[in-house]
Amino acid sequence: MAQILTWRDRFTAFLDRRAARKAGRARIVASFATPPEPVSVGLVAKGRQLVAGEFLFSGLRITNPLLSIWDIVTDNSDVIADLHGCEWLDDLAALGDESARARAQMWVFDWIRRYGAGTGPGWTPDITARRLRVWIGHSDFLLRGQSKAATDQFMQSLGRQALFLSRRWHATAPGLPRIAAVATAITASVMLNNGSSASVDRAVAALVVAGQGHIDDQGTLKTRNPQELLAVLTHLVTAAQALHATGRSVPAEVSGLITRIVPVLRGLRHVDGGLARFHGGGRGAEGRLDAALAAAGVKTPATQPTAMGFARLTAGRTSVIVDAAAPPVGPASRDAHASTLALEVTSGRRPLFVNCGSGARFGEDWRRASRATPSHSTLGLEGVSSSHLGQTDDELLSDVPRLVRAELVTDSTGRRLDLSHNGYQPSHGLTHARILHLSGDGRSLTGEDLLTTLDATDEARFDHVFDQTLRAGVRFAIRFHLHPDVTCATTQDKEAVTLWLKSGEIWIFRHDGAAQLSVSPSVYLENGQLKPRPTQQVVLSGSALAYATRVRWSLAKADNTPLAVRDLARADPLDIADQT
Numbered sequence: 001m002a003q004i005l006t007w008r009d010r011f012t013a014f015l016d017r018r019a020a021r022k023a024g025r026a027r028i029v030a031s032f033a034t035p036p037e038p039v040s041v042g043l044v045a046k047g048r049q050l051v052a053g054e055f056l057f058s059g060l061r062i063t064n065p066l067l068s069i070w071d072i073v074t075d076n077s078d079v080i081a082d083l084h085g086c087e088w089l090d091d092l093a094a095l096g097d098e099s100a101r102a103r104a105q106m107w108v109f110d111w112i113r114r115y116g117a118g119t120g121p122g123w124t125p126d127i128t129a130r131r132l133r134v135w136i137g138h139s140d141f142l143l144r145g146q147s148k149a150a151t152d153q154f155m156q157s158l159g160r161q162a163l164f165l166s167r168r169w170h171a172t173a174p175g176l177p178r179i180a181a182v183a184t185a186i187t188a189s190v191m192l193n194n195g196s197s198a199s200v201d202r203a204v205a206a207l208v209v210a211g212q213g214h215i216d217d218q219g220t221l222k223t224r225n226p227q228e229l230l231a232v233l234t235h236l237v238t239a240a241q242a243l244h245a246t247g248r249s250v251p252a253e254v255s256g257l258i259t260r261i262v263p264v265l266r267g268l269r270h271v272d273g274g275l276a277r278f279h280g281g282g283r284g285a286e287g288r289l290d291a292a293l294a295a296a297g298v299k300t301p302a303t304q305p306t307a308m309g310f311a312r313l314t315a316g317r318t319s320v321i322v323d324a325a326a327p328p329v330g331p332a333s334r335d336a337h338a339s340t341l342a343l344e345v346t347s348g349r350r351p352l353f354v355n356c357g358s359g360a361r362f363g364e365d366w367r368r369a370s371r372a373t374p375s376h377s378t379l380g381l382e383g384v385s386s387s388h389l390g391q392t393d394d395e396l397l398s399d400v401p402r403l404v405r406a407e408l409v410t411d412s413t414g415r416r417l418d419l420s421h422n423g424y425q426p427s428h429g430l431t432h433a434r435i436l437h438l439s440g441d442g443r444s445l446t447g448e449d450l451l452t453t454l455d456a457t458d459e460a461r462f463d464h465v466f467d468q469t470l471r472a473g474v475r476f477a478i479r480f481h482l483h484p485d486v487t488c489a490t491t492q493d494k495e496a497v498t499l500w501l502k503s504g505e506i507w508i509f510r511h512d513g514a515a516q517l518s519v520s521p522s523v524y525l526e527n528g529q530l531k532p533r534p535t536q537q538v539v540l541s542g543s544a545l546a547y548a549t550r551v552r553w554s555l556a557k558a559d560n561t562p563l564a565v566r567d568l569a570r571a572d573p574l575d576i577a578d579q580t
Contacts (some may be wrong), residue, residue, distance in 0.1 A: 267307025
């Protein structure tokens with residue numbers, strides 16, 4: 001959607017255009033100081049789509065095999081950033097065949113011809129940083145078979161873009177955009193032999209300030225978005241590697257930030273190597289988290305009971321990650337979700353219970369729906385989220401739980417999490433408590449969800465709501481969203497659900513009969529997909545009729561499921577999306 005520009009936005013755009021025109025005319029001879037390597041990996045299936053002329057950028061879908069990517073007409077700023085950020089190059093490089101290389105070379109050199117002189121919408125510091133990262137990383141893919149004249153043209157364009165970024169990174173927004181722009185400016189300048197020592201030193205000092213302003217002493221950030229934290233680590237590590245490779249020193253402050261972030265990300269890692277999907281973040285590209293952790297060179301494990309407010313249980317081949325803190329507030333909550341006490345469960349390489357994820361790429365309706373409590377694997381009251389989405393344009397979270405408790409207990413039978421939040425106390429007088437116990441072998445997860453009043457004030461508030469329902473009670477639903485690869489079927493007695501994973505594992509979900517068991521449709525939302533993927537959810541629903549309501553449930557591997565299974569390679573999710 002088109003954005004309304006303020007006078008400050010227009011002035012910033014004017015300065016960007018002026019700096020772009022100057023950089024676009026600069027006489028620059030650039031060469032790589034060290035051989036570049038890709039820092040990101042794309043999707044093969046999406047590369048096939050691009051070669052076939054099927055474009056999907058921030059919800060805009062166009063199919064035209066004869067259309068150049070630069071002939072897509074739009075005023076949507078997100079689509080423009082996706083086009084000119086050139087991260088689609090990751091997908092073409094992942095495909096890697098001659099048709100993909102030809103398409104990548106045609107589009108990149110066409111960009112240079114059309115916009116390389118400093119014109120067009122791609123000359124903003126944040127978009128330029130995205131473009132530089134992928135152009136440099138995939139330069140070998142782009143330059144293979146090219147003439148010397150074409151190679152010189154490409155290198156000159158890299159140098160001009162790096163010059164522009166070195167002069168305009170300070171115009172990016174604080175936080176991740178600033179860290180990404182400054183880190184890329186450092187990497188490009190030192191790798192291309194294109195920046196003065198003074199400009200690199202200024203950028204390094206700015207990276208320290210930006211990083212310390214965004215990451216706290218515990219290695220966490222206010223948005224509580226795991227994928228954003230991974231992005232910060234990736235930018236810091238990439239800049240540090242470039243400085244080290246070119247004989248420059250890495251500031252102790254940058255190394256300190258990396259050291260603090262690594263154990264937090266290890267605490268947010270499922271056993272399949274993916275990130276927990278919370279507060280607008282996805283699982284991340286296959287292998288990206290482990291690659292970043294390895295590149296960081298920090299061996300510190302996840303030793304704290306919680307990491308950035310998330311609690312983690314692991315045993316055997318199973319991991320459970322729970323949102324065990326209040327969601328962000330203020331500007332940091334712009335993409336945050338009402339997901340308090342929501343859980344995700346992964347077995348081996350297969351996600352089992354998930355949250356729906358962020359619907360931002362599928363339009364505003366999906367974005368709002370994905371942020372509500374029913375889109376998460378937790379208990380919710382009918383028509384109410386544990387945190388409220390503001391009605392203003394910024395849609396910040398409001399009325400978040402004021403008190404969230406999480407305690408980890410380890411005993412001879414496994415590990416237990418005792419959790420609670422008071423998000424429903426102001427409206428209904430009810431506190432939600434959740435007890436989770438993972439057995440020592442990881443084959444059994446037992447749970448207990450409670451809705452309870454804590455004092456006379458809570459009881460009076462509950463009585464008022466109870467009377468308004470004509471004594472029908474407060475309706476609730478405990479949801480367990482399934483990953484699309486999970487197949488499920490309810491037993492004939494309606495007391496259990498059998499869950500089949502593609503690895504061959506079989507899990508059985510049971511409950512104590514205090515709620516009604518059902519299986520209903522759900523969706524799995526993930527960036528890069530053509531549309532939301534249909535899936536299912538297991539739901540335990542009922543009514544709170546007294547001051548305390550308790551529902552017990554369990555998830556256990558079937559007895560005939562072996563301790564270890566030979567798992568096949570996971571299919572590209574876009575291949576699956578194409579079939580739906």
